[in-house]
Amino acid sequence: MFRRPLRISKVICIGIAIVALCALEGCFAPEVPPGKIKLVVWGMQLGEETAGLEARIAAFEKMHPNIVVSVLGMGAGNMDPQKLMTSIVGNVPPDVIHQDRFTIGDWASRDTFLPLDNLIARDRNKPFGVRPEDYYPACWREATYTNPKTGEKHVFAIPDSTDDRALFYNKALFREAGIVDAKGNPMPPRTWDELLQDAVKLTKYNPDGTINRIGFIPNYGNSWLYLYAWQNDGEFMSPDGKHCTMNAKPNVEALAYMVKVYDALGGINKISAFQSGFQPNELDPFLTGKVAMKIDGSWVPASIARYKPDLDFGVAPAPVPADRYYHRGRFAHDKDTFVTWAGGFSYAIPRGARHVEAAWEFIKWMTSPQAALIDAEATKAYDASKGRPFVPSLSANRMTNRVVFAKYGPKDPKFKKAMELFISMMDHARFRPVTFVGQRLWDEQVRAMDVATHHQKSPQAALDEATRVVQHELDKVFEEDTYPLIPPVVPIVLSVIAGCVVLGIALWRVFQILRMRQLGRAEAIAGYVFIAPWLVGFLIFTAGPMIASLYFSFCDYDVLHPARWVGLHNYVEMFGRDDGYYLRVSLFNAMYVAVIGIPLGIVTSLSVALLLNAKVKGMSFYRTAFYLPSIVPVVASAVLWIWLLNGDPNRGLIDAAWKATLDRWFGWAPPGWLADAAWAKPALILQGLWGAGSGMILWLAGLQGIPQHLYEAAEIDGAGWWAKFRNVTVPMLSPYIFFNVIMGIIGTLQQFDSVYVLSGGDLSQPAGPLDSLLMPVLYLFKNAFQYFKMGFASALAWFLFVIILLLTLIQLKLAPRWVYYEAEKR
Template identity: 45%
Template structure:
């Protein structure tokens, strides 16, 4: 009877779940076709406006606007990746042009060539995509193997901003007494040194110029020197070319002459954005930044006496007649490969990229700024005619904008034909990371020469290229059969339990006869574990032996991922030892938590308040506490260095210092010992008072009672906190992700953070799974060892 009751309930539950499963119909109840578009948050207001217009002109469509929830839409785009894998991506997505080729090379986006070809034969299109009178470099940025994967929208390029007052004050003027911006690298270096001022203690109080402050990177300096990072066939990394080496040596030279990157970094750590930007407060005299930084100046310091110029070039390049070079970036509209309603998606893109739509969006922003009393400087657009229209209507004819803004905007437009863009390569994220790594190792002098730093980074990128262009030839994993096998195993297990309990189990008592009710009550957890935990565990094990990037079928590579992780991954062991270092914080946290618990166990008034006070940091969200501690660790204006300075101690750079970055996070961890304190306090309250009374009779002192009564009786709690502390340490992620992004020089790149990057940034799911299982073995092994060791030192009250 129980058997059939169980079958009946199971069938009814299955029917209920089927009925409640959300429908994925292509049409809504009103007969409208839904189109979904994802975009960065700051584009949502203009998209809301434009999509309303689109819906009016196309009444059979309804557009749903969504924001990607990830920190960075193109370098760690988990939500988009999951949407692609699950077959439910947005119909249109605004994607960074700098990363689109890497994703497109793996099949994430549809080529738009067929839509452009179809439109070329149409003469009555309301909003055709025109690709002749546009910023061609932006179009090249989204083109891979003669296929276009996105329609560019906004454009940003880099120009030099300089504070005229500071240059005039230093005597850097032309024959007319006007501020004279640097034109060559040599002049830029001279200006950087002359405009940098230090206080009586030798600390920087005004920075002339820092090569990496603003938005330039090694890429720009290398391009200016004629460098290329990838060979024409796309299969060889040339990051260590002589031109790039010279550019990096130039950057390192400036930092060394300014007092070293640590000194400059300490000064920069106090920099903020918007109205607190150091350029606006005269703390930095020059910087290379995006063209739309003029909007910041216009809003927060419209009367500033500033100038703009092309980024200074190597003199030898100028002598060759080469025009000053800039670097552009921006966004584009793309269609994910697994999306639906692609014709409707293309129609939406045509509208969003049209001149009419862009003019509407710009006019809306101009009105919003005017209503708030703010000036408005639009960002550059993909269409050249539209840029001229913007310049004439919103810049040149705007009486509120002073001459520097008009000259700066004109310069930004004029430099577009001479712009460079990130290399179109399927390993773009790795190349980007490695140019930063090479810069950091060179500027921190981890190598004797810049060439050695670039050689190492080149080897890393080349391995990634070889891995991409030489895919494995193993068999494709047939997930359908594995799912069937897993489901069959679960069914056999379930069926066996039912048969055993119904017909073969002997000596049934009242409780054992209630097995069905027990199974029914536990079924939500059992089903959840089987589907959401057991299944992913099996899946993770399998893909750790496969080459898998979610976008393409998994191929069997055996132990290839494990071999790659242990022998080829350039920072695997560094991240592992970084994590091991953080284990030092576990005993420190145990001691701190126990000490606070002992103090809070005193019989004094107001102890409930103090217990709450010490526990509060443990429930503060990780993001909030991380931001708070960023300010505490600020080497210039931070609370911690302020306290040390009061005692005549010069504090370190904390998070900006390779030697102090990990100790800083350990110190921060002590702020949250309140969670462990509660457990300690419970353990202390559980110690029988008669033990202390007997010790008093025997004449035992405070320390004798502590080491002979308190500590032995707390060993179960010590054991628990030790195990949880070790597990938590090996999973450390949030602090590094939020506070340091793994820097400086990967000093806070911990194991789980590297695993995250491997999976979601570099799309190496197989290698990431191999790393995850190695971590599991380490944590499991340590836990088993502690359990075995606990028999020798943990004392339970039961004897």
């Protein structure tokens, strides 16, 4: 007899009970007391070293008993763009965000932040009022965005902290190298020429030619092309914000100087291999004497005070071109001679914030001198408890710096002089252009440095290409009005049509079920009820987004604004001169990894499976040991391999083993791995082989499924081990080979998490040297969530889908020629 099928009513009741239990989970969550406001602040990380921040927040809550501040990291200053974007679009943004001031213009151009001009004017003379004249010009102007289309100018954020750059130098190493004045005092370089000469003198090499200590690295610390270009009177944008001027002559000369320094010290590959072993905090190479000079920010003295307060160091203005130094004056604080640039963080209120007034009160307090004094007092007490000196950080507010450093300034002369220099240079600091293409401008100057220092292109050609890419993005925004806005009714109509199609299919299936007999009908209904959660999830979270992405692939869409119909423009742009280059690079990288990595992975996992197929004692242990690496999370595995591939033989296990064997016996120097464009993809393949245990399980199952009589017959015919492997094992495993090839190609084209971690986890940096780790999905993700080019990213997604589909169909078509299935009739 058949068991009575489960009634549909019982299934529905079970589902309702599960949903109710999930809903009740939120009933026991802690809530804000009645009558109080929960002020949500993103971008500030609380932890062991945040005593000052906690004190400021506690003081604010004491002054405002009706407000409870809820602080979330969400990127801790840099702000996770995906989370911020989706929160604003979903109308659940935080009340306040704290993030890099450099990003304010980009976000403000998308109407994501509230202008603060009226609030500033209203409360100017009230307690904790914000007065623009109290702030350094660079900080205030960086938080102000001017719409290049309309000319409207608004303040969208209130500057909080700030920083600027100068040259740090190790006095002991200068004395050792004889770089001193007539009195024997270390003499820091003042011009680019002196900087290069001193860098060469201070650099030492090991007997094998590798670097033991380096005098200076042009882009180590915090300088970038921006600083060198400004020192040479360069600019990156025209005053009206409509033209990119990155390839102007002063910028080209600045990049050429950077390349010259890299070449003089051994070249970018040798320096990158040396630099790959750098560690932070107490192992900072400047603190350990591995780097004699660096251009870095005003936060460094506090780090030195924490990790090596006895370091004999000095700080001087960053060297400038000789013409600038000798023709404009020779005074360290002369604004026409030396150049610095300022960055820092700021507070803004996102569009749609629920508690604007409370958010504004919080911002006024957090940026006030009174709050800074409380912060400094708490931080100093915490540092004293740890037995280290306290060095205050810089504020964007002059008044704050004045009162904080008067009361809590460092007493040690070297820290005091350093901070006085940084403060004195803030009034004439430069800042990155405030533009809606700020992120792309930054990315392209980074890429231009990468290309030029690797001698892939000349500095002029590298900056020409970078300028063209940025200008293309500028022109698109200024021309977007030529594309029609899509009426809101269009997506609704398309959704209704799609819904009708789905409903029609569902009704057709219902009619089929109703025509069944009672037993079959009951079982069919129960089956559909049980798969309903998956089916609904598939339609809403998979099929729905796929259809939406197809629609948006023909649109210019940034999520935050209505879509504009552009037809095939995204697909044409994908293969154009600019974006086509990155697409080709990403596809080449994927092909490289697939052509070499997939066969190597198959051979490795099959070899392990052959070894583990033997019947020996303890085999279950060996199988478990080989399988364990495959269940390690991809991110954890990638982080582990960053350590293993560290270029410092004292820290990287692979290089240490290489040094002890191949280098010692044959003189083969270890490769640069992730720091070398030629070795980055082999390193990625090597990291992938570590997880060969998952494939090993499949091969092991296949090997144990091969009939033993086939091997016996081959032995009777006189076949050796190789003949049996080639004529029996491989044909019988051909379905497994076929499966691994298909899944390997799909996995390679969809690879993201490992390359994201191995390339540094920073989308604003190239994915490995010369984009050697740029994969199609990483390129797609960068366009979608860093540049907000959702339409272009959707077109990329469908292009990749077509590639995967075609490759799979080709393999399925060719499979009958070489894949053998034992059950098939011949």
